[in-house]
Amino acid sequence: xAERPPDALVLAGRPRWGExxxxxxxxxxxxxxxxxxxxxxxxxxKEALPLLYSSEVHEEVTIPSMILPRPEGxxxxxxxxxxxxxxxxxxxxxxxxxxxxxxxIAIPVxxxxxxxxxxxxxxxxxxxxxxxxxxxxxxxxxxIGFFALMVLASWLQDAFGFLxxxxxxxxxxxxxxxVIPIVxxxxxxxxxxxxxxxxxxxxxxxANRWQTAWRVVLPAAFPGVFAACVLGAGxxxxxxxxxLMSSGNAATMSLDPTQSFRSFSASIAAELGEAPHGxxxxxxxxxxxxxxxxxxxxLNLAGQKYVARLRARLSGKARAKPPTASPHIATTAGS
Amino acid sequence: MRKLLVACVAAAAGGCSRDPDxxxxxxRENNSGTYMYFKEHVxxxxxxxxxxxxxxxxxxxxxxxxxxxxxxxxGGIAYDKGVQVLAVRKDAASPAVLPSEENVIxxxxxxxxxxxxxxxxxxxxxxxxxxxxxxxPEGQKICxxxxxxxxxxxxxxxxxxxxxxxxxxxxxKGSDTMVILGGKWVEHYMQKHPDVTLQVTGGGSGTxxxxxxxxxxxxxxxxxxxxxxxxxxVKAKHGKEAVEIAVALDGIAVFVHExxxxxxxxxxxxxxxxxxxxxKWSALGGKAP
Numbered sequence: 254x255a256e257r258p259p260d261a262l263v264l265a266g267r268p269r270w271g272e273x274x275x276x277x278x279x280x281x282x283x284x285x286x287x288x289x290x291x292x293x294x295x296x297x298x299k300e301a302l303p304l305l306y307s308s309e310v311h312e313e314v315t316i317p318s319m320i321l322p323r324p325e326g327x328x329x330x331x332x333x334x335x336x337x338x339x340x341x342x343x344x345x346x347x348x349x350x351x352x353x354x355x356x357x358i359a360i361p362v363x364x365x366x367x368x369x370x371x372x373x374x375x376x377x378x379x380x381x382x383x384x385x386x387x388x389x390x391x392x393x394x395x396x397i398g399f400f401a402l403m404v405l406a407s408w409l410q411d412a413f414g415f416l417x418x419x420x421x422x423x424x425x426x427x428x429x430x431x432v433i434p435i436v437x438x439x440x441x442x443x444x445x446x447x448x449x450x451x452x453x454x455x456x457x458x459x460a461n462r463w464q465t466a467w468r469v470v471l472p473a474a475f476p477g478v479f480a481a482c483v484l485g486a487g488x489x490x491x492x493x494x495x496x497l498m499s500s501g502n503a504a505t506m507s508l509d510p511t512q513s514f515r516s517f518s519a520s521i522a523a524e525l526g527e528a529p530h531g532x533x534x535x536x537x538x539x540x541x542x543x544x545x546x547x548x549x550x551x552l553n554l555a556g557q558k559y560v561a562r563l564r565a566r567l568s569g570k571a572r573a574k575p576p577t578a579s580p581h582i583a584t585t586a587g588s
Numbered sequence: 589m590r591k592l593l594v595a596c597v598a599a600a601a602g603g604c605s606r607d608p609d610x611x612x613x614x615x616r617e618n619n620s621g622t623y624m625y626f627k628e629h630v631x632x633x634x635x636x637x638x639x640x641x642x643x644x645x646x647x648x649x650x651x652x653x654x655x656x657x658x659x660x661x662x663g664g665i666a667y668d669k670g671v672q673v674l675a676v677r678k679d680a681a682s683p684a685v686l687p688s689e690e691n692v693i694x695x696x697x698x699x700x701x702x703x704x705x706x707x708x709x710x711x712x713x714x715x716x717x718x719x720x721x722x723x724x725p726e727g728q729k730i731c732x733x734x735x736x737x738x739x740x741x742x743x744x745x746x747x748x749x750x751x752x753x754x755x756x757x758x759x760x761k762g763s764d765t766m767v768i769l770g771g772k773w774v775e776h777y778m779q780k781h782p783d784v785t786l787q788v789t790g791g792g793s794g795t796x797x798x799x800x801x802x803x804x805x806x807x808x809x810x811x812x813x814x815x816x817x818x819x820x821x822v823k824a825k826h827g828k829e830a831v832e833i834a835v836a837l838d839g840i841a842v843f844v845h846e847x848x849x850x851x852x853x854x855x856x857x858x859x860x861x862x863x864x865x866x867x868k869w870s871a872l873g874g875k876a877p
Contacts, residue, residue, distance in 0.1 A: 331635045333618040333627075343638065407655055416606040418656050419641060501641035502617065513641045523644060527619030527792040 297546060300539035313533040314339045330504035330515065332524060332534045339537050341544075343504040347421075347514030351496060352489045354425025354510055355432055359489075360482055362429070363436035367478075371444035372466040383441075390434030398498035401427030406499060413511075419501035421510040427495045436485040443477025444470060476560040476567070483556030487549040493518040517541050609868040611861055614649050614661035615640045621763050621793040621811030622646065622840060625701055626662055628812075630858050637864025646765075650843065657845045658869070660861060664765055664838055665692070666735025671843040675852040684852035687839035692737045698855060699842075702834040703736065703766055706800055706808040709828035714756040714784050715806055720745040722773050722835050730776060734769045737837040751781040760788045762796020762809035769836060770809055801825060811838065 303310050319341045323329055328340035366386070370379050405426060406418040415422070447470045455465040471478070501513030502523065521538050528534040615636060616623040623642075627633060636642075643649050646663030653661040654670045661671075665687050675684035678698040691697040711719055721727050723745035728738035738744070760770050767790040774786040791799075793810040800808035801821045814822075814830055822830040842858065844850055850872055860867045 329635070329638060331618075333624065334635050335633055338635075403651075410656075414606050416610055416658070417612055417641065418652065497644070502643070503639050503641045505638045513639070523617045523642070524619055527794045529794060529798045 294546065297539055297543045301536060301543040303536045304533075304540050307536075310533045310536055313337055314537055319537070328506060330520070332528075332537070337534065341541075343506050344515055344517050344520055344541070346506055346508065347500070347504070348490060348516040348518075350421045350508065350510060350514055351424050351428060351500065351516060352486060354421050355428035355489045356482070356486055358426060358429040359432040359436055359485055363433045363481075363485070364440050364478060366433075367437050367440035367444055367481075368466055368471065371441055372462065372470060386434050386437050389430065390438070392430075394431055394492060394494040395498070397427050397430050398495040401495060401499035415511045417501060417511065417513045419499055419513055421500070421512070421514055424496050424499040424514075425510070427499050428489055428492055431492055431495060432485040432489050435488055436481045439481035439484055440474075440478045443474040443481065446477070447473045473567070476564045479563070480556055480560050483552055487552050490552075491518055491545055491549055493522050497522050517545050607868075608658070609870050610658060611867060611869060612656055612659040613637070613640045613861060614652050614656075614659055615642050615862065616646070616649065616663065617642045617644050619792050619794070621765055622663060624793075624812050626699075626840060626862070629699060629701075630855055631862055632859065634859070634863050636862055639864055640862060653843055653845060657847055660842065660844050662840055662842045664735075665737075665841045666838075668841050668843060670846065672846050672848055672850075674842045674844060674850065676842060676858075677852060677854040679856065680854055687841050689732075689737050692837055692839040693740050697839055700837060700839040701811065702739075702813075703763070703769070703836040703838055704810045704813065705760075705833045705835050706797070706810060706814060707806065707831050707833070708800065708803070708822060708826045710831055711807075711833075713752045714754075715758060717748050717751045717781075718758065718777055718784065718786065719807070719833055719835070720748045721777055723833070724748065726776070727773055728836075730772050731769065731836045734772055736769060737839065739834060739837060743834055751784055753783070755783050755785070757785045757787070758806045759804075760786060760807040760809055761791065761799045761805040762807075763793040763811040764790040765793075765811040765838070766809040766836075800830065 304314070304316065314337065319339050323338060323340060328342040329338040330340055330343050331338040366382065370382050374382065401423055402419070406423045409415060409423055409426075410418050413422075451469055451473055452465055455469040456462075460468070496516045497519040500516060500519060502515045502519055503513040504515040504520075505512060507514070521541055524534070525538050528538055615626070627636065641652075643652060646667045649661040649663045650667050650669065650671055653659045673687065675686045676698050677684045682698075683696075685691050685697045687697050687700070692700040705719055705722075707715065707719075710716075723739065723743075724747040725744070726747060728744055731738050760774070767788060770788040774788050778784065778786060788809075793812050796805065796808040796810055797814055797818050799805040801818065803826065814832065819830045822828070842853060848869075850869070853872060857867065857872055
């Protein structure tokens with residue numbers, strides 16, 4: 254990209270083969286990305302499928318047995334047991350619990366920060382906040398998980414007196430640290446892309462900066478901001494390391510955020526190493542993986558559809574070019 | 589939005605009114621040999637309660653118990669720093685026994701186990717030489733250095749003589765508990781017998797046994813005995829029996845926070861705590877920590 258010729262003259266002087274080589278390379282890159290998504294899906298699907306037809310697997314687990322209550326009552330995830338039990342519900346409850354807590358924290362903070370940087374902050378402050386958020390995005394999740402496990406859990410237990418050190422509040426805050434940079438970056442792009450004319454017009458009508466930001470800029474950028482939230486939700490559901498380290502991994506059905514929980518992604522990470530290749534347990538874990546894949550895929554798809562509709566409606570009313578970060582960012586980064 | 593806020597505040601307040609008599613229970617992830625051992629020998633093969641928080645690695649359990657006044661945990665004896673180790677009674681009438689070296693070797697400590705090597709058929713040549721060396725005085729001294737216990741004298745081997753001639757490469761795979769021990773053995777052994785190259789990898793006891801069945805490793809390290817079904821698979825695939833060789837002893841320690849006044853526990857109490865019978869600290873004969 255850095256070698257882009259400054260003008261047409263230089264371009265004309267270049268040998269054609271170099272150009273063709275670069276063109277081939279770019280084409281190949283595109284296909285590699287598509288190919289790897291397809292291959293991953295095929296691989297995960299292939300390992301999950303025996304759950305549907307293999308009679309050997311069915312002796313231990315079937316799809317209805319994973320969804321319906323256990324014959325002895327209740328739902329239970331006990332894959333290593335004389336009678337292995339694979340109820341999905343405790344893991345679903347855990348995953349949703351932590352995702353909701355993380356989003357409740359991450360969305361207000363990151364959208365607030367995005368509005369501040371795009372509408373209020375002086376240039377100097379903006380130049381500090383944006384790189385700071387980028388650094389936050391660059392922190393490996395295992396480091397955030399370690400921080401949540403060792404430091405955050407103790408602080409929160411001292412402050413609120415939680416019975417369990419590791420719970421959905423601790424993990425949710427850790428997870429929020431990973432989600433904030435994603436939501437912030439996309440939301441900030443969307444807000445910055447709102448044409449200056451909108452703000453000028455609003456100011457000319459007598460609105461102050463706050464009214465302009467809240468009533469004009471934010472609604473105009475809403476599709477992009479919404480896409481940012483969907484992207485954040487996808488990350489929160491799939492994030493593994495932070496949850497594995499700071500959730501306590503107890504597969505309870507409790508909705509109480511101060512209780513420990515077990516998520517889909519952490520179960521896969523913790524158990525796949527020991528599940529013998531080809532065993533029912535192994536196939537169930539791949540089924541969880543496929544299930545997660547489908548959830549994030551649907552989330553992105555629904556988000557994209559909703560954004561497209563919203564944009565059509567907004568542009569129809571405003572008769573202006575839709576000023577947003579395009580929602581296709583959500584699909585590429587999300588998958 | 590307001591409703592959610594109220595719910596959050598209520599939840600935080602609910603956390604504040606915690607029961608000081610409740611036991612917070614920590615255990616291992618279900619991929620560990622220690623988890624299996626505890627389940628079979630303490631829980632009599634019943635399931636762990638869903639509220640047992642499972643952590644990856646004994647070190648993580650010790651760390652969690654160290655920070656949590658109301659907690660209890662279990663794990664390999666090699667890790668018991670900064671926590672109160674409990675003496676264990678086999679039943680109410682038996683004496684309370686601490687997991688000391690003496691008690692574990694004599695077998696009076698109720699939750700101790702052998703650590704094993706498995707091979708396909710009787711080991712021969714360099715394989716036999718290495719295993720005998722590990723079971724001999726030099727290898728057993730390393731057990732103690734790493735934090736496990738040596739075998740009782742009658743199960744130890746004599747230090748073997750020179751290794752059989754010729755270059756050899758052998759692989760060892762299995763239990764994560766035993767990775768450090770195996771690594772130390774190999775390191776010292778290879779210094780003495782440079783013709784033999786040994787490679788050690790972990791993955792868990794089950795992974796090692798699977799590799800042995802598939803013929804992908806010479807030695808499988810396991811922190812639990814092989815199941816009859818697994819032995820049958822070895823026999824069916826290779827036409828030889830899986831040979832079990834005890835190489836070290838390990839005690840599973842039960843620990844609580846340092847401030848906890850409790851000093852001993854029975855196996856029945858442990859079972860009640862870990863299967864979720866709603867046991868409280870006061871029911872263990874002590875007061876709440």
